[in-house]
Amino acid sequence: MSQDSIDLLKVLAATVLVFAVGTLVMLYVIYLLSQYGADLPMIGSLPLTAPPEMVPLLANTQLFATLGAAHVSAMGLALLVASQTIDMALLITSKAVAVVITALVGFAGGHMIYLQLTEKAALNLQALTPALIALAAFLVLSSILSIQSLRQLGNLRFVAGLVLIVVGPMLLMWL
Numbered sequence: 001m002s003q004d005s006i007d008l009l010k011v012l013a014a015t016v017l018v019f020a021v022g023t024l025v026m027l028y029v030i031y032l033l034s035q036y037g038a039d040l041p042m043i044g045s046l047p048l049t050a051p052p053e054m055v056p057l058l059a060n061t062q063l064f065a066t067l068g069a070a071h072v073s074a075m076g077l078a079l080l081v082a083s084q085t086i087d088m089a090l091l092i093t094s095k096a097v098a099v100v101i102t103a104l105v106g107f108a109g110g111h112m113i114y115l116q117l118t119e120k121a122a123l124n125l126q127a128l129t130p131a132l133i134a135l136a137a138f139l140v141l142s143s144i145l146s147i148q149s150l151r152q153l154g155n156l157r158f159v160a161g162l163v164l165i166v167v168g169p170m171l172l173m174w175l
Contacts (some may be wrong), residue, residue, distance in 0.1 A: 005143050010097060011103045019106025021115070041160040064134030066172060067097055071141060073168025076146055079161030087147040094142035101135045 061073050071094060078086045087120055115121040143149075 007143065008098070008139075008142065011099060015099055015102045016106035016109070019103045020110035023107045023110030024114055027111065029118050043143050060160060063138075064097075064101060064131065068134060068141070069168045070174035071097075071138075071168075072171055073148070074143070075145075075147055076161040076164030076166075076168065079150055079157045079164065090147050091142060094138050094146070098138040100136055101131055101138065105131050105135065110162070134145075 020166065075090055078090055092157070105128055111158055112121075112123050112125075116123055153160055
């Protein structure tokens with residue numbers, strides 16, 4: 001495992017932790033303000049409500065599948081041309097999307113913990129499955145199947161590029 005991958009995993013671990021704890025603290029502050037802040041000026045007039053229970057379902061969106069399919073097609077196009085700028089843009093994009101998905105997973109996890117502590121609701125990790133699959137896919141796109149890795153195929157990169165251009169829309173229809 002390269003140092004770049006290790007650094008990305010460290011960033012992802014820190015992101016999921018920060019967002020889970022941040023969400024938990026935010027929800028408890030909202031809870032405390034709604035319970036005990038009604039008599040305080042300015043706060044008493046705010047409609048302080050916790051986010052709805054459907055917040056973890058944000059992770060069950062087709063946005064990640066769409067971004068993944070577009071990214072695969074863009075990688076195919078990038079393999080047909082020689083541009084370090086495009087290669088770097090795709091690498092940064094795949095890592096950034098992985099961090100955003102991790103932040104969403106941390107937020108949803110913090111919200112689930114809040115619901116478990118306040119309402120004794122069962123932890124339902126099934127809602128996070130699509131986000132976790134998308135996270136794994138973007139981690140693969142930023143490491144094993146990165147543009148730099150595929151460029152090392154020599155002239156076979158043109159064949160790989162054409163395959164990726166066709167696979168991108170197929171992924172969108174399949175997912």
